[in-house]
Structures are given as structure tokens and as C-alpha cells.
Amino acid sequence: MCPVPGAPATSLNTVDEAADYPAHWEADVVLSDGATAHLRPIVPADAERLVEFYARVSDRSKYYRFFAPYPTLSGRDVERFTNVDHRDRVALILLIGDAMIAVGRYERLDATDAEVSFLVEDEHQGRGVGSVLLEHLAQAARERGVRRFVADILPANHKMIDVFADAGYTVDNSYEDGVVHVEFEIAPTGSSLEVMAAREHRAEARSIERLLTPRSVAVVGASRWREKIGQTLVRNLVLGGFTGPVYAVNREATAITGLPAYKSVRDVPGEIDLALVAVPADAVAEVVLDCAAKGVRGLVVVSSGFAETGEPVGRSRQGELVRLARAHGMRIVGPNCLGIVNTDPAFSLNASLATTLPPAGRVGFFAQSGALGSAILADGAARGLGVSTFVSAGNRADVSGNDLLQYWRDDPATEVVLLYLESLGNPRKFSRLSRAVAEVKPVVAVKSGRSTQGVPLGHTVRPIEAPADALDAMFRQSGVVLVDTIPEMFDVAQVLAFQPLPTGRTVAVMGNSGALCLLAADAAVSAGLDVYGDPVGFGAGATADDYRKALRTFVDEPAVSSVLVVYAPAVDGPDGEDVAAALAEVAAAAGKPVVTTFQGQRGVRGPAGVPSYPSPEEAARALGHATAYAEWRRRSHGKVPRLEGCDTAAARKLARGALSAVGTDPQTGADLPPARLRELLAAYGVDLLPMVDAPTLDAALAALDLLGGEVVLKAMSPRLRHRPDLAAVWRNIDTADEMRDAWATMAQTLLDPAEAGFVVQPMAPGGVPVSIRAWEDPLFGPVVSFGLSGVASELLGDRSYRIPPLTDRDAAEMVREVKAAALLMGYHGGIMADLGAVEDLVHRMSRLVDEVPEVGSIELDPVLAGESGLTVVNGSARVAAPAGRQDWYTRRLP
Numbered sequence: 002m003c004p005v006p007g008a009p010a011t012s013l014n015t016v017d018e019a020a021d022y023p024a025h026w027e028a029d030v031v032l033s034d035g036a037t038a039h040l041r042p043i044v045p046a047d048a049e050r051l052v053e054f055y056a057r058v059s060d061r062s063k064y065y066r067f068f069a070p071y072p073t074l075s076g077r078d079v080e081r082f083t084n085v086d087h088r089d090r091v092a093l094i095l096l097i098g099d100a101m102i103a104v105g106r107y108e109r110l111d112a113t114d115a116e117v118s119f120l121v122e123d124e125h126q127g128r129g130v131g132s133v134l135l136e137h138l139a140q141a142a143r144e145r146g147v148r149r150f151v152a153d154i155l156p157a158n159h160k161m162i163d164v165f166a167d168a169g170y171t172v173d174n175s176y177e178d179g180v181v182h183v184e185f186e187i188a189p190t191g192s193s194l195e196v197m198a199a200r201e202h203r204a205e206a207r208s209i210e211r212l213l214t215p216r217s218v219a220v221v222g223a224s225r226w227r228e229k230i231g232q233t234l235v236r237n238l239v240l241g242g243f244t245g246p247v248y249a250v251n252r253e254a255t256a257i258t259g260l261p262a263y264k265s266v267r268d269v270p271g272e273i274d275l276a277l278v279a280v281p282a283d284a285v286a287e288v289v290l291d292c293a294a295k296g297v298r299g300l301v302v303v304s305s306g307f308a309e310t311g312e313p314v315g316r317s318r319q320g321e322l323v324r325l326a327r328a329h330g331m332r333i334v335g336p337n338c339l340g341i342v343n344t345d346p347a348f349s350l351n352a353s354l355a356t357t358l359p360p361a362g363r364v365g366f367f368a369q370s371g372a373l374g375s376a377i378l379a380d381g382a383a384r385g386l387g388v389s390t391f392v393s394a395g396n397r398a399d400v401s402g403n404d405l406l407q408y409w410r411d412d413p414a415t416e417v418v419l420l421y422l423e424s425l426g427n428p429r430k431f432s433r434l435s436r437a438v439a440e441v442k443p444v445v446a447v448k449s450g451r452s453t454q455g456v457p458l459g460h461t462v463r464p465i466e467a468p469a470d471a472l473d474a475m476f477r478q479s480g481v482v483l484v485d486t487i488p489e490m491f492d493v494a495q496v497l498a499f500q501p502l503p504t505g506r507t508v509a510v511m512g513n514s515g516a517l518c519l520l521a522a523d524a525a526v527s528a529g530l531d532v533y534g535d536p537v538g539f540g541a542g543a544t545a546d547d548y549r550k551a552l553r554t555f556v557d558e559p560a561v562s563s564v565l566v567v568y569a570p571a572v573d574g575p576d577g578e579d580v581a582a583a584l585a586e587v588a589a590a591a592g593k594p595v596v597t598t599f600q601g602q603r604g605v606r607g608p609a610g611v612p613s614y615p616s617p618e619e620a621a622r623a624l625g626h627a628t629a630y631a632e633w634r635r636r637s638h639g640k641v642p643r644l645e646g647c648d649t650a651a652a653r654k655l656a657r658g659a660l661s662a663v664g665t666d667p668q669t670g671a672d673l674p675p676a677r678l679r680e681l682l683a684a685y686g687v688d689l690l691p692m693v694d695a696p697t698l699d700a701a702l703a704a705l706d707l708l709g710g711e712v713v714l715k716a717m718s719p720r721l722r723h724r725p726d727l728a729a730v731w732r733n734i735d736t737a738d739e740m741r742d743a744w745a746t747m748a749q750t751l752l753d754p755a756e757a758g759f760v761v762q763p764m765a766p767g768g769v770p771v772s773i774r775a776w777e778d779p780l781f782g783p784v785v786s787f788g789l790s791g792v793a794s795e796l797l798g799d800r801s802y803r804i805p806p807l808t809d810r811d812a813a814e815m816v817r818e819v820k821a822a823a824l825l826m827g828y829h830g831g832i833m834a835d836l837g838a839v840e841d842l843v844h845r846m847s848r849l850v851d852e853v854p855e856v857g858s859i860e861l862d863p864v865l866a867g868e869s870g871l872t873v874v875n876g877s878a879r880v881a882a883p884a885g886r887q888d889w890y891t892r893r894l895p
Contacts, residue, residue: 023087026141028893029327030095033129033200035207036298036330037894040137043092043104045083050094052079054101059123065158066120068180082106088145093137095130098293098329105134107141113148119161129200131164136197136891139187152183169193189890198433201892202407208332209400209408212299213343213390215274216245218352219266219297221288222279222304223249223257230303231279233354234340235260241351241358246271266295273297277340277352282306282318285336286325293329300326301352302335303371308396309337323398327894332404338395339374344388345414353393362387363498365415367405369423371395377421377487384491384604386498389414399894401426406434410441417498419490420446420481426895428472428781432479432804436638439480443497443630446481447490448472467778471786471802478803478811480633482626492614492623499610500594502631505562508624509555510536512567512598513543521565521598521617528625533561541571545579549587556591563628565620566597581606581613594627596620639810644844646686649852655681656855660880670857670881678878681856685845689873695759698744702737704761711735713765714743716751717758717875729757732764765872768865769825769834772800773843775850776858777883783850787843789821790863805851812840812847825866834866842871857881 027041043051055063055074063071074082085092085106092106102125107115117138121130139150154161162181165172169192170185218238224231231251235258238247248269249257256262263269266276266288276297278288282304292300307319319336326333334341340353344361351358355374359381366381366388368374374393381388389412392405402420409415418438425431425448435444476483482497484490508530510521518536525532533555539547548566555564568580577599588595588611597606598620599613606613614620659677660670673681679689691708695701705712715730729751731743744759751757770790778784781804788800801815816822816839825834842864850856859878864871 021087023141023144026093026137028137028891030133030892031201031204031208031332031894032133033127033204033207035204035209035211035332036097036128037208037327037332038102038130038330039096039328040093040133040893041096042087043083043085043094043106045080047094047101048079048083050099050101051083051104054104054122055120057122057124058120062120062123062126065155065161066118068153068155091138091141091145093134093141095134096328097125103130103134105131105138107138107147107150109145109147110151112146114151115142115147115149117150117152119164126160129204131161132168132200133892135164135168140891142187147187149184149186154181154183155179156181167196169196194890197890197892202410202437204892205404205407206411208299209392209404212275212301212332212334212400213341213350213392213408214345214348215299215350215352217248217271217273218243218245218275218277218350219248219250219269219273220277220279221250221266221292223251223254223260223262224279225251225254225257229279230354232258233356234277234279234303234352237351237353237356242349243351244347244349245274248273266291266297269295275299275301275352278302278304278335280304282315282336285318286321289322289325289329289331292331293325297331300331300333300335301338301340302333302395303338303340303354304335305337307336307398319396319398326399333399334392335395336398337371339368339371339393341393342378342388342391344390353391355391357382358388358391360385360387362389363414363416364388364419364494365405365409365412365417366391366419366421367402368393368421369395369397369402370421373421373487380487380491384495386491386494386605397424397426401895403427403430403434406431406438406444410434410438416442417494418442418444419494420444421487421490422446422448425780428475429804432475435476435479435481439630440634440638443627444479444481445490445493445497445626446476446483447485447487448476448483467781467784467802468798470798470800471778471781471784471804474802475781475804480630480638482630484626489619489622492612492619493626495605495612496594496596496623496627497630499605499612500588500596500627501592502634503562503594503624503628504631506628506632507531507533507561508563508565508621508628509533509558509561510565510567511539511548511551511555512536512569513539513541513548513571514567514569515540517567517569517598517617521567521621524618524621525565525625527618528621528628530563530621530625530628533558541569545583548580549583552584552587552591552595556587556593556595561593563594563596563624564591565617565624566595567617568597568599581611585611594624596624637810639808639813641806642809642844644686644841644848647845647848648684652681652684652849652853653855655684656853656880660855660882670879673878673880678876681849681859681878682873682876685849687842687845687861687873689876690762690765692875693761695761698741701740701744701759701761705734705737705740708761708763711764712740712761713763714740714747714759714761716747717760718756762874765865765874766867767832768867768871769832770863770874771825771839771866772860772862773846773864774858774860774862775846775856777850777854777856777881783847783854785815785843785847785850787815788819789824794819794821803847805847807844807847809840809844812843815843816840832868835869835871836866838869838871839864839866842873854883855880 089109094101095103103121105119107117109115172185175182220234222231223235249260249262251262252264254262276292308316343350355378357379371393409418508525512518515538518538522532522536555561597613598617602613682689693704712734713732734740772788772790775785783805786800786802788794799820801818803811827833857879861876863874
């Protein structure tokens with residue numbers, strides 16, 4: 002059996018020497034209460050820090066750790082505990098600021114087992130510290146070849162017993178001599194990954210909740226001058242009706258906008274939950290330290306002058322800002338951002354520079370652009386589209402759209418999520434989180450730079466090498482409604498926020514203009530909808546009651562899933578407000594979505610929230626998106642299948658061995674020779690048709706004798722593959738004379754045999770040629786694609802893409818969504834290919850690149866899909882040093 006999809010036995014990085022400090026183990030983490038801390042390996046310089054930490058630990062906790070009274074650490078203890086080899090003896094410490102609050106360690110017992118132990122300062126117990134340390138220790142141990150953790154625990158130490166029991170591993174407990182003995186395999190399992198994801202969700206959601214629900218706010222850099230951003234922040238908080246105290250911080254002033262001013266946040270008499278920072282960039286670090294000393298829980302940094310400048314000093318400031326804030330338990334929105342908003346009357350928080358806000362509503366909105374944020378909010382306000390919460394992330398140095406997805410997933414005030422994205426820091430995590438949210442509430446996204454894959458200055462993300470189609474496929478795979486423009490995002494939100502989801506694709510079209518009804522019907526078909534019967538046109542003199550009766554008829558018709566209503570003002574026609582009231586009356590009890598076109602008007606009309614659009618095309622497009630989302634949500638999304646015949650450990654060993662043998666730069670990598678490729682594929686249950694190099698005629702004749710039966714002679718040069726004008730393959734060779742004839746003809750027609758790369762293979766059964774590719778993208782991680790083999794598919798870009806791990810539904814859709822898929826299904830009398838076998842191969846290649854990151858790329862082309870089974874005729878693969886993935890089996894902030 003293959004292991005858990007994507008589960009590595011070891012990490013991406015391997016420390017070759019025991020004395021090397023494993024810097025890649027360092028991580029910023031979010032604890033269960035939403036605060037942050039820094040995790041890293043212990044070093045000898047931590048001796049004093051360890052002594053101070055141990056002095057703060059209670060006698061009871063010390064007794065649980067050492068099974069005896071142990072009031073102080075001797076000098077010998079300190080030296081042993083801080084001097085580790087990071088291989089057989091590993092210790093990870095957790096810090097807040099400069100203070101150690103916990104330590105977890107393991108000591109190897111033999112080749113596969115290690116004893117694990119933890120000590121957590123009493124004040125920080127119950128914050129999920131033990132579970133975070135266990136995750137990171139287990140990952141470090143897997144890198145070092147440890148397979149099992151063991152521990153002895155006193156029965157009274159319930160908290161530590163729970164840490165192991167609740168981790169999702171299969172734990173064996175035994176009780177002997179007054180001690181509970183615990184053993185468990187540390188390979189990631191489906192259960193342990195689910196536990197980790199659930200803990201990550203709760204912690205990150207809590208960290209955002211702390212930002213959006215402050216009891217008090219300080220504006221650092223508050224100004225007496227109206228044109229200054231510090232004045233705007235104070236004014237928006239006060240005039241917006243924030244329910245808690247607002248503190249103005251200014252070194253020079255004594256009062257600002259009627260509020261007393263303090264020289265520093267340290268001087269504020271009350272507690273501060275949230276600090277808005279509007280000081281020059283070079284002064285922000287000092288403010289962060291002041292906030293840390295005051296116990297501030299979160300920061301919104303509107304100041305500019307950071308990485309968005311494109312200058313090294315700006316990037317350095319931004320890195321230092323994040324490091325300082327996270328080290329002291331604080332999350333950051335920004336820098337260079339518009340701010341945050343929470344319209345809940347319990348808070349009425351406008352901690353932003355926006356002067357125009359939408360009303361309170363049910364839409365959560367995340368925007369990376371501070372420059373566009375105000376305009377976007379004003380557009381929403383003009384439409385009457387209310388928001389629950391709004392976050393502008395600016396440079397997105399810390400808080401990102403992924404964090405907001407964690408929060409909005411369970412937020413009862415948010416029913417629709419809108420995302421304006423300029424970059425993606427962790428697409429794999431975004432895919433996982435957005436799918437979880439989309440299963441319970443719609444997510445609508447605009448992604449700028451999709452065609453160029455560019456990102457603004459200030460967004461420190463890896464480049465995307467995958468094509469734009471792969472990015473779009475990732476959104477579709479996750480159930481995200483991807484639109485092209487911000488107005489289109491609001492158009493779709495008007496339907497999703499105020500109307501029920503369609504139960505099918507059939508839409509009825511009605512209105513007082515026959516021409517507009519026909520346009521609406523055409524637009525509906527273009528949007529992927531089915532039009533019910535003929536559009537119903539009443540004529541220009543139709544009354545409000547005519548609209549009411551017709552709409553009721555369609556609402557009561559079971560075959561109709563939604564209704565698109567057209568209204569064109571007429572000189573002697575009914576009043577538009579009367580028609581709107583009639584529509585709202587029926588729509589309120591309809592149970593199916595109703596959208597309207599009131600010419601020139603955009604927004605939400607009436608108490609029933611009937612969406613209105615200036616044109617039929619916009620109305621139909623918004624309804625089409627809502628219908629597609631409803632279909633995605635209704636259907637089963639499948640399961641990640643278990644595959645027989647996989648040996649991930651063997652594949653990983655082979656890939657790493659090939660990489661270590663590379664004479665060139667491991668980052669550049671090298672192609673796998675055919676023999677090693679066959680071994681790699683065999684480890685994942687895939688047979689590659691034998692291939693024998695034939696640089697000379699004698700070699701080709703020898704290959705014919707070796708392989709026996711009918712063979713083919715073909716040229717492997719990339720210059721010749723898929724060339725329809727040249728005969729690069731000679732089939733059905735079964736005698737020496739036929740081989741000589743084939744050799745002579747191809748040698749004269751094509752390149753020099755040595756340059757052409759002649760090979761001999763057994764004749765493969767017939768089938769439809771397909772192509773499967775998978776590779777490691779610097780940002781996405783693994784990507785898999787499928788298409789039919791040949792120059793036409795390449796020219797037209799007819800390929801499908803997905804991000805592993807793939808469910809059975811994902812693989813089935815991949816194979817069927819390419820435009821040429823009909824060729825696999827008997828088109829024009831062709832064969833019915835074994836689609837199950839094709840999908841199985843897609844799964845195996847997806848799993849291979851997901852679980853063996855040293856495989857930088859692999860391609861199987863052509864694969865002949867027959868009526869029963871398939872034949873992998875040719876393939877290639879390249880190994881390279883992995884760039885590293887951000888979401889492997891330990892919780893960490895990017």
C-alpha cells in the first residue's frame with residue numbers, strides 16, 4: 002500500500018554532519034489561544050536561558066519530568082541539555098520574546114526508536130505547546146531515520162498523556178511499576194494529519210479573532226493634523242462608534258481629537274488589545290517592542306516604507322518587523338495596508354483609513370491592495386452589499402488570505418467570502434483551506450496577474466512557473482468561484498449573499514422587452530445555463546401585477562431552478578418601484594434565486610435583497626457562477642484512493658541516490674537514465690515498455706534478438722518527436738532484413754542515427770496516445786497535468802491540471818475535461834479506452850511527485866490507452882534538490 006498521500010519518511014532537507022545546526026527546523030508557530038511563539042533547536046548559548054526557565058517551572062512539573070524532586074539543574078545537567086548533536090540527541094525550545102517557555106527533546110535508543118520528553122512552564126500549559134513540540138520533534142526525528150517514539154509518564158501527569166493520546170497516532174499504552182509506558186509510530190497518518198489540520202484551524206482562526214474583536218485600541222502615531230493618517234485612524238475609530246476605549250499615542254501632543262495623548266503605549270493606563278501603527282518605517286521596530294512590553298495582542302501597520310519600496314532596507318525592515326512581532330506573541334496586518342473593519346455592533350471597529358464603509362452585512366472581504374481597498378469598499382457600499390469584516394493586508398508580511406479563510410469558515414456572521422488576491426504565498430494550503438470553506442459557504446476570488454504570474458513589490462513569495470491554466474484549475478478544484486474583475490466579484494456576491502442557491506441549471510427568462518429577453522436568453526446559454534421554454538415577454542405596458550403573476554408561475558414550476566427578470570422603463574409603462582416591490586414580494590418566499598435587470602441600475606433592491614444589474618449579460622453571468630458553485634457543492638468530491646503496489650521508500654531512496662550521484666549542481670539536477678527511470682516507475686506500480694539503445698545497425702539487430710517478437714525502431718531526439726512530416730517510428734519489425742531496411746530508410750530520411758537517438762522497443766498494443774506530466778513548481782509544490790499526446794494538443798494547449806493530492810473525482814474530471822477527450826470514448830468509431838486504467842496512472846504519477854520531492858519532473862508520453870489496460874511506451878524524469886514546501890506535517894507560519 003502507498004502511505005498517506007504526500008507523507009514523507011524524511012524531510013526535504015538533510016543535515017549531513019551531526020554538528021550542523023538545522024536552521025530549517027526553526028519556525029514561528031501559532032498557539033491554541035492565537036498568540037505566536039518561536040521554535041528552534043537548542044544551542045549551548047541557551048544555558049542561562051535554560052536555567053532561568055527551569056527556575057520558573059513548578060516543583061510539581063519538575064517531578065513529572067524527572068520522577069523525583071529536582072529543584073535545580075547542576076552545571077553538568079545544563080551542559081548536557083544544551084549540547085546536543087541534532088541527530089541522536091535533539092532538543093527544540095519554544096520562546097516568547099527572549100524567554101524560553103518550553104523544551105521538548107528526544108534521545109535515540111537504537112536505530113529506529115527514540116525516547117521523547119517535554120517540559121512546559123506552568124504559566125503556558127494549556128496553550129497547545131506540547132502538541133506543537135511533538136509535531137516538530139516527530140518531523141525532525143523522521144529526518145534522522147527514527148520511526149517510533151517511546152515515553153514513560155507518571156499516571157498523574159494527565160496533560161502529557163493527553164498530548165500523546167490526542168495526536169492522532171496509534172498509541173500503545175502499558176502500565177508497569179507505577180509508570181505508564183507509551184509507544185507509537187511517528188509516520189504521518191490520516192488521523193494525525195487531520196488532528197494537525199484541526200489544531201491549525203482553531204489556532205489561526207483564534208489569532209484573527211483576536212485582531213478583529215479588540216476591547217481597546219491604541220493609535221500609535223496619532224496626529225493633530227487632519228490630513229495625516231494618524232488623525233484619520235483616530236477619527237474613524239471614534240466617529241465609527243468603536244465600543245471600547247481609544248488611546249492616542251504621540252510623543253509631542255497632550256491631546257488629540259479630544260482624547261488624552263500618551264508619549265508611548267507603555268504609558269497608557271489601561272490594557273491594549275490592538276495597536277494601529279502610523280509612524281515612520283524606521284520607528285516601527287521600537288513601537289513593536291513597546292507594544293510587546295505592554296502586552297498588546299495584535300498590530301495593524303499602515304505605515305509604508307517596507308518591502309513595497311523594492312529596496313533592501315525596506316525588505317530588511319519588513320523582516321525585522323515580522324520577527325519581532327511574532328517573537329512576542331503578536332500577529333501583524335500589513336505593513337502598508339488600509340486596515341481592518343468589523344461591523345458587528347458589539348465592536349463597530351473601523352480600524353482603517355477608509356472613510357466610506359458598506360453597511361453591516363454577511364460578506365467577509367479580504368483585499369491585499371491598500372490602494373484599491375477604499376475604492377472597493379465604496380463600490381460595495383454603493384451596491385448595498387453589507388460586510389461582516391474586512392481586512393486589507395497590504396504587503397501581507399504576516400496575516401494572509403489563508404488566515405482569514407480559517408476565521409471565516411466558522412464565523413456565523415459571514416455567509417459569503419470575497420478575496421482580492423495579488424499573490425499566493427502558499428497555494429497548497431490555500432487550496433486545502435478554500436475547499437473546506439467552500440463546502441459550507443461560497444468563496445469568490447479575483448486573482449490579479451493571472452496571465453503574467455507577476456506579483457507587486459512587497460509580496461515576498463516564490464515565483465510561479467506553472468501555466469495560468471494550472472492556477473485556474475487549482476481554484477476550480479477547490480470550489481472557489483474565480484472571476485476576472487472586482488465588479489464581477491460583487492455581481493456574483495449579490496446573488497450568493499441575498500438569494501438561495503440554485504437547485505439546477507434551468508433558468509426562466511421574463512420581462513417587458515422581447516429584444517432584451519432574447520439577449521438575456523443568449524447570455525444565459527453563454528453562462529452555461531439552460532433556458533426554460535421560450536422567454537416570456539409581456540410588452541412595454543406590462544403592469545407590476547403582470548410581473549407578480551408571471552414570477553409566481555415560474556417560482557411554482559418544479560422544472561425551473563432560477564428566474565432572470567428584465568425590466569425596461571417605458572414612457573407610459575408602470576413605475577419601476579412598483580415592479581421592484583412586486584418582484585421582491587414574490588422572491589422573498591420563492592426558495593429559488595431571482596435576479597433582475599433594471600436598465601442602468603446596479604445593486605440590491607428591496608427588503609428581499611433582489612440583485613439588480615445594468616444589463617442582461619451581467620445578470621446571467623452572475624447567475625451562471627452561482628449555479629456552477631451550487632453544483633460543485635452538491636456533488637461528492639471523492640476520496641484520495643489507496644493504491645496497491647507502491648513502495649515510496651524505495652522510490653525516495655532511488656531518487657536521492659541519483660541526486661547524490663549528480664556531478665553538477667544538485668539544484669540544477671540531472672535526467673534519470675532509462676534503467677533508473679524504469680526502477681522509479683516500478684516502485685509506484687508502473688511498467689515502462691523495455692527500450693534498448695541502437696546507435697548502430699549491429700546494436701539494432703542485437704536488440705531485435707534480445708527482445709524477440711515484433712519490435713519498433715524509433716528516433717528519440719526531441720527535434721523529431723511529434724513531427725507529422727517525418728517517419729520517426731518504423732513498426733512491425735520481426736526479421737533482420739526488415740530491421741536493415743528500416744534502419745537504412747530512417748537513417749537516410751532523418752538525422753544521423755547517433756544524433757537521432759535510435760532505440761528498439763517491443764511492439765505495443767494499440768490504443769489512444771495520451772500524455773501525463775508531473776513536476777515540482779517552486780510555489781505550488783507538485784502539479785500534475787493530462788492531455789492527449791501529439792502536436793495538436795501541444796499547439797492548442799489542450800491540457801488539464803490539478804494540485805495533489807488528487808481524489809478519485811479529481812482524476813476522473815482531469816481525463817474528461819480536455820477538449821479531445823472524446824477520442825478516448827469511441828469518437829467516430831474509435832476504441833473505448835480503459836479510462837479507469839488512465840485515471841489510476843494519473844493517481845500514481847500525482848502520488849509520486851507528491852511523496853518524492855527529489856523528482857523535479859516526470860513525463861510519460863506516449864501512453865497508449867487500450868480497451869483493456871494501457872502501455873507506457875516512453876518516459877523521462879529529472880531529479881533535483883527540492884526547494885522546500887511550506888505545509889509538511891508541522892504547523893508553521895510562512
